[in-house]
Amino acid sequence: MDHRARVYNDVFEMLPSVENPSPLVRINRLCPSPEFTLYAKLEWMNPFGSVKDRAAWAMLCDLESRGELSDGRGLVEPTSGNTGISLAAMASARGHALRAVVPSGIPQEKKVLLKILGAELDVVSDELCPSPGMGDGSINLAKTHAKAQPKRFVMPNQYENELNVRAHLETTGPELWRQTEGQITHLFLSLGTCGTVTGAGRFLREKRPDIKIIAVQPSEGHDVPGLRNVQQLDSCELFDRSLIDEIIEIDYELAYARVLDLCREEGLLAGPSCGLIYEGARRVIENERRGFGVMIFPDSVFKYVSSLVKHIPELAVDGPA
Amino acid sequence: MSEYAHPEVLVDTDWVKKNLGKPGIRLVEIDVDTKGYDAGHIPGAVGFNWETELQDQVNRDIISKENFEQLLSGAGISPDDTVVLYGDNNNWFAAYGFWLFKMYGHQDVRLMDGGRIKWLNEDDKELTIDKPAPTPSTYKVTSTDMDLRAHIPLVMEASKSSSFNLVDVRSPDEYTGKIIAPPGMNETAQRGGHIPSAKSIPWSLAVKEDATFKSADALAKLYFEQKGVDKNKDSIAYCRIGERSSHTWFVMKYLLGMPNVKNYDGSWTEYGNLVGAPIEKQA
Numbered sequence: 158m159d160h161r162a163r164v165y166n167d168v169f170e171m172l173p174s175v176e177n178p179s180p181l182v183r184i185n186r187l188c189p190s191p192e193f194t195l196y197a198k199l200e201w202m203n204p205f206g207s208v209k210d211r212a213a214w215a216m217l218c219d220l221e222s223r224g225e226l227s228d229g230r231g232l233v234e235p236t237s238g239n240t241g242i243s244l245a246a247m248a249s250a251r252g253h254a255l256r257a258v259v260p261s262g263i264p265q266e267k268k269v270l271l272k273i274l275g276a277e278l279d280v281v282s283d284e285l286c287p288s289p290g291m292g293d294g295s296i297n298l299a300k301t302h303a304k305a306q307p308k309r310f311v312m313p314n315q316y317e318n319e320l321n322v323r324a325h326l327e328t329t330g331p332e333l334w335r336q337t338e339g340q341i342t343h344l345f346l347s348l349g350t351c352g353t354v355t356g357a358g359r360f361l362r363e364k365r366p367d368i369k370i371i372a373v374q375p376s377e378g379h380d381v382p383g384l385r386n387v388q389q390l391d392s393c394e395l396f397d398r399s400l401i402d403e404i405i406e407i408d409y410e411l412a413y414a415r416v417l418d419l420c421r422e423e424g425l426l427a428g429p430s431c432g433l434i435y436e437g438a439r440r441v442i443e444n445e446r447r448g449f450g451v452m453i454f455p456d457s458v459f460k461y462v463s464s465l466v467k468h469i470p471e472l473a474v475d476g477p478a
Numbered sequence: 479m480s481e482y483a484h485p486e487v488l489v490d491t492d493w494v495k496k497n498l499g500k501p502g503i504r505l506v507e508i509d510v511d512t513k514g515y516d517a518g519h520i521p522g523a524v525g526f527n528w529e530t531e532l533q534d535q536v537n538r539d540i541i542s543k544e545n546f547e548q549l550l551s552g553a554g555i556s557p558d559d560t561v562v563l564y565g566d567n568n569n570w571f572a573a574y575g576f577w578l579f580k581m582y583g584h585q586d587v588r589l590m591d592g593g594r595i596k597w598l599n600e601d602d603k604e605l606t607i608d609k610p611a612p613t614p615s616t617y618k619v620t621s622t623d624m625d626l627r628a629h630i631p632l633v634m635e636a637s638k639s640s641s642f643n644l645v646d647v648r649s650p651d652e653y654t655g656k657i658i659a660p661p662g663m664n665e666t667a668q669r670g671g672h673i674p675s676a677k678s679i680p681w682s683l684a685v686k687e688d689a690t691f692k693s694a695d696a697l698a699k700l701y702f703e704q705k706g707v708d709k710n711k712d713s714i715a716y717c718r719i720g721e722r723s724s725h726t727w728f729v730m731k732y733l734l735g736m737p738n739v740k741n742y743d744g745s746w747t748e749y750g751n752l753v754g755a756p757i758e759k760q761a
């Protein structure tokens with residue numbers, strides 16, 4: 158494989174790594190201070206469209222190498238969409254079945270995409286970022302499938318699987334360090350399973366103990382899939398509070414408003430969690446004025462067209478179909 | 479440490495495991511979301527659907543005596559069987575089923591403490607998708623106890639008099655009227671708020687983090703000391719459609735041993751739709 162020529166033997170060779178990092182793109186018009194260098198790391202450039210390619214690939218390879226997916230055994234996974242989409246595409250292309258258990262509130266686009274990719278779907282009423290524990294949501298329905306039909310299903314379980322952390326420790330973290338040539342002073346991201354922050358955060362904190370790691374979370378009642386509000390963070394199995402310098406809570410409506418800014422001012426086709434993270438970064442930069450920051454942009458706007466129309470009604474299109 | 483008033487109506491998951499498949503012991507799963515049973519249940523358990531099997535399909539009512547007999551006959555249950563109920567959402571509809579079984583006079587019905595989630599998360603417990611094919615029985619109801627149920631006239635009286643404990647078990651936001659029903663629930667009402675003089679004691683205060691009931695001492699402290707329930711008065715519990723209140727009804731009657739506890743299954747979807755009924759609402 159030759160990353161310069163970008164000629165690949167299969168889609169998996171495109172997965173991100175230190176040799177083939179997801180791109181960093183500088184924020185120009187929307188950066189509020191000229192002394193602050195701000196980049197976005199575009200995770201939607203990964204082959205299956207989101208930051209979740211990393212954890213999904215690590216968990217899938219682990220199951221394959223341990224022989225857990227032989228004899229026609231497939232996967233069952235609770236997901237707010239992105240992990241399921243990555244897993245579904247990977248699994249289908251490698252001959253495994255996937256049953257995805259999703260919260261009913263995720264956008265229609267994600268549910269249909271999962272089916273396009275060949276996944277079987279269970280839709281349950283649940284939080285948009287399912288919590289491990291005693292509740293009856295997607296995690297425990299997926300566990301039920303795995304326990305009742307162990308020959309048919311194995312559950313990677315991104316919410317509790319250490320490989321979700323390790324994927325970011327081995328790829329996202331080193332990529333960021335190398336791409337910024339060690340200049341990074343601020344990391345802005347949002348927390349769902351907390352795999353990204355615990356993995357990349359641990360790597361960067363080790364390299365540079367004074368780095369500021371800033372989590373930007375949506376206000377209660379939000380509808381940004383994959384993210385937790387501040388009160389829900391304690392139910393994250395993979396959460397390591399000691400890595401985080403600051404947690405900023407943002408009115409979730411702003412996530413959608415900032416999507417338009419990123420699309421229209423920077424030409425970045427960013428999804429709502431990017432809008433949220435950008436708003437958090439903007440506030441920090443207005444205060445601190447100098448530094449070198451990177452925002453992790455988890456996915457693009459394509460899967461959220463219906464959510465944007467809901468939040469910004471003037472986007473609705475009428476006229477003949 | 480004191481015991482529950484009626485410890486015999488509660489079994490733990492280990493008891494169920496030990497007694498799996500024993501003659502005379504029957505398991506029934508009743509869920510809010512019936513996907514759970516289909517995805518996997520305790521070996522030998524039948525599944526009842528609360529919407530289509532425990533409710534009359536024409537009138538708003540519990541199933542008739544005849545339908546109850548039919549349902550239990552179809553499941554191969556006999557009047558002298560020990561029936562253990564369990565389900566999702568901390569046994570909400572399992573408790574509703576318990577209440578129904580008691581009204582139709584079934585002697586030995588019990589709840590599995592912690593419900594399906596506790597079983598699911600214990601490594602030594604199995605689940606299956608195989609549905610049992612029970613030999614039908616001929617179940618006959620020989621006595622009923624409709625005193626376990628409260629209708630609107632009594633609820634109106636309880637609201638006005640001080641001789642009842644009227645307990646609203648819904649979430650604080652439903653009690654104050656900030657919301658009419660929890661997000662995503664279909665059955666709702668024209669108005670928000672609560673029945674005048676009702677105390678707010680959310681059902682969830684009665685359970686621990688692992689979904690099992692709190693100890694007898696903790697429950698007594700909560701209801702009698704902190705919430706001011708008078709243990710000698712008659713009581714009525716209500717929620718939105720009568721399932722969460724069955725859970726609290728079970729706590730007050732069987733775990734705390736209060737003398738006369740009724741479940742108002744009409745609950746907020748009846749009261750909050752009733753023309754002219756007085757409502758208390760926080761501004």
Ligand SMILES: Cc1ncc(COP(=O)(O)O)c(C=O)c1O
Binds near residue numbers: 209351383430
């Ligand atoms: C859109 C989006 N943003 C952010 C995240 C959070 O990443 P993590 O789960 O690694 O904390 C996710 C995770 O699902 C996501 O889907």
